[in-house]
Amino acid sequence: MKARAEALPTQEMLINMGPQHPSTHGVLRVILRTDGEVVVNARPDVGYLHRALEKIGERVTYAQFMPFTDRLDYLASMNCNAAWAWTVEKLAGIEVPERAEYIRVIVCELNRISSHLIAFGSFTADMGAFTPFLYAIRERERINDLFEDICGNRLTYNYVRIGGVSADLPDRFLEKTKEFLDYFEPKIPEYNKLISYNKIFVHRLANVAAISGGEAVAYGLTGPNLRGSGVSFDLRRSEPYSVYPKLDFDVCVGTGERGTVGDCFDRYMVRINEMRESVKILRQAIAQIPGGPVMAKVPRAFKPPVGEVYFRAENPRGETGIYLISDGTVNPYRLKLRAPSFVTMNIFEKVTKGLMIADIVAVIGSFDIILPEIDR
């Protein structure tokens, strides 16, 4: 046997997965070193979409940076908008009217649902089942319609303002949102029936790339990826901001229900369950929302005091942190965007050792990365 192996030398293969590849969710490049189908090493190479957002941030005013945050995580623009607004408000100590905070939470949670829908849809498409993707798109379309009512845009909203939101909710918006929630809530068990507990699907994901809780924390995983590893940590609960303390919801964690805690299936399931929690939050927020103004008084030439602030918000992909340094002028002195997907990619090389090529796709999908946020 040994002699035969020597007679037939094998060779590792170097393959470029991306930057153009259907399931790298954008222009991610993974340099694969494989032994046949088995991955020896998968090294991510990021930066193909670098737009120097941090440098741009130093040259525009605080308010002007808002549209750029849309392009940070374009599947969750509302969340990024709001994160920027909260950071600047924290720095400058601006009191935001309560109605505006409620509106922000409503749009953020709607956007979380729509982002998780894409995560769910594209993940199942990566696994070879294309149908759930279109189901997810169908539901997301209704959320886009709602956002179009609010601000006229369907992808990059630029709706939140420093000190509030750009406009009050349109007529019948809350009723329409409620109708959507009534329509959407029964869809989640439908997804589970359709694909989540499908035997092939479970076999593809269970025990693949399991990350222990300690490892996830050390590698800086956040959001659903961290919770998928069984760590019950959600910024909306642990470091409450905005009106989240007034809202009741559960933090979904991975339980290892089909394999090991922290495997791809757990990360997937956390997202499915979080959509349900977002529906819960939305129902409460709609019931509680008070009347009143939606914009605080913020001067046109807005100059925050000198200082440094780090604010982090729980976005669909994890903790979006913004480290903002002000020197008292109209432009930020330094702003660092700590993008959850960027930090998540750090663990990629470690967890993909020894997997199959098909699993690489599963890992990328289960991390739910988004490239504009990685590359900024």
Added chain:
Amino acid sequence: MEPKAIFEAVKGKFGEAVVELQEEGFRPAFVVVSPESVREISLFLRDDPAMKFDSLMCLSGVDYKDRFAVAYHLHSLEIGHRIGVKAYLPREAPSLPSVDGVWPAANFQEREAFDLYGIVFPGSKDLRRILLPEDWVGYPLRKDYKYPEFYHGIKV
């Protein structure tokens, strides 16, 4: 633990290596340390039972015009407190020990600081340019960065 208490504890342990506490206008407050001792202090902050900073939220390079800085934002999931650690570096050949052995999360962010500020992290597992092309000249986030006219003959 309050920033003040953390500062006292670290100061008590490391003495001269801990320079000051930046509290007014800083959220979270920063413990300013000397760059050489960053690794030891990080290990202490991670492992001390009263600290337990198991999570590095964010690592950023900063250009303060007269000097550079690296800012670490730490958080403890177990205890739930936060602190910032900052190390000031000279403009000439900025360099400080890598902490990716303490928090693996640091690696990509250190690479980013290296890429955009030219801050070197000796002891890093893998320190290469990350966002920019490997042959990019200069460090764009430095305040004195000159925009290049051409890149490989292409007008920028």
Added chain:
Amino acid sequence: MMESLAVSLVNAVPALSGVPLWTMTLLVMVVVAAVVLTFALLYAGLATYVERKVAGDIQARIGPNRVGPLGLLQFLADGIKLLLKEDIIPAKADRFLFALAPYLVFIGSFAAFVVVPFGVGLIASDLNIGVYYVMAISSLVVVGVMLAGWSSNNKWALLGGMRAAAQIVSYEVPVGMALLPAVLIAGSLSLQDIVRSQGGLLGIFGWNLFHNPFTFVSFFLYYTAALAETNRTPFDIPEAESELVSGYHVEYSGIRFAFFFLAEYGDMFVVSALATACFLGGWHVPFLDAEALPVAWGNLFSLGVFLAKALGLVLLMMWIRWTLPRLRVDQLMRMSWKYLVPITFFNLLGVSLWLLVFHGKGIPRMIASLFG
């Protein structure tokens, strides 16, 4: 058979008596081949349309509806588009093998149509080794796919080609094993004989599907394994769009790509036709014996029945494709060698013993003999 057809043609049309017999035979062969190929291409074209409509229906959208009534002519538009597309051959590809591969795949898929028993007398060539012929000729597909993967000089294509080779070769075993019960029962490898052996008993209980428990299981084993042999979801790992971009045909464009595409649909029909002929009684239906009808009507009727059954199975394949996710390559191999192969072996043994013990009688026939 072609020769006898030619003879009868000459007898029927005296004007042709001056033409040598071999010319007539050749002519008949060409005409028959043209008819079969036309059917195959028309079917493949329409199947792509149906596939897209089925996909649309399952995915809560409409599907093609612009070209012609209900979008029925979409496949023509697609065909013309593919014909007019630039034919790209990568600079570093092996030009000869690259050009050859699509034809091998196409031939392997469509040559099998020759022995499909469409009706009582509608079979292009009733070979006495029909089943064996299909198995052999469809193996040509592996060669073509491997060549395509290799000659493209693309690592994704190579991976796809290797996967395809491993998969098709592995699944040939269970496919063959699962078909053998039908051969054993009929005592012949000719597909027409196999269909004939399933007549009688109200036209449905004669089917091999109901012959005994082992053949019943055998049908599902065959269908599963055949699904894998045609590279359809959930076994489409050689193409695996989301992993290997699109596997072995990633570098192909235009009409060469169309050949791969058509071959896939051809394969689907062939395996469905085989399942129909071997397990679902071919053109037999309840209450109406096609062989007792006048020749023309009998042929037409049996053709309709056969196509309905076979296309039903094709439709089922489409349904499965748009419902299930994809297996991983090791899981696929494990399924073949650890589950399908042993089960089909056991099944074959069971059928043989059954035939030995009960003298070739199936359960329905035994029940029928109870009631006289």
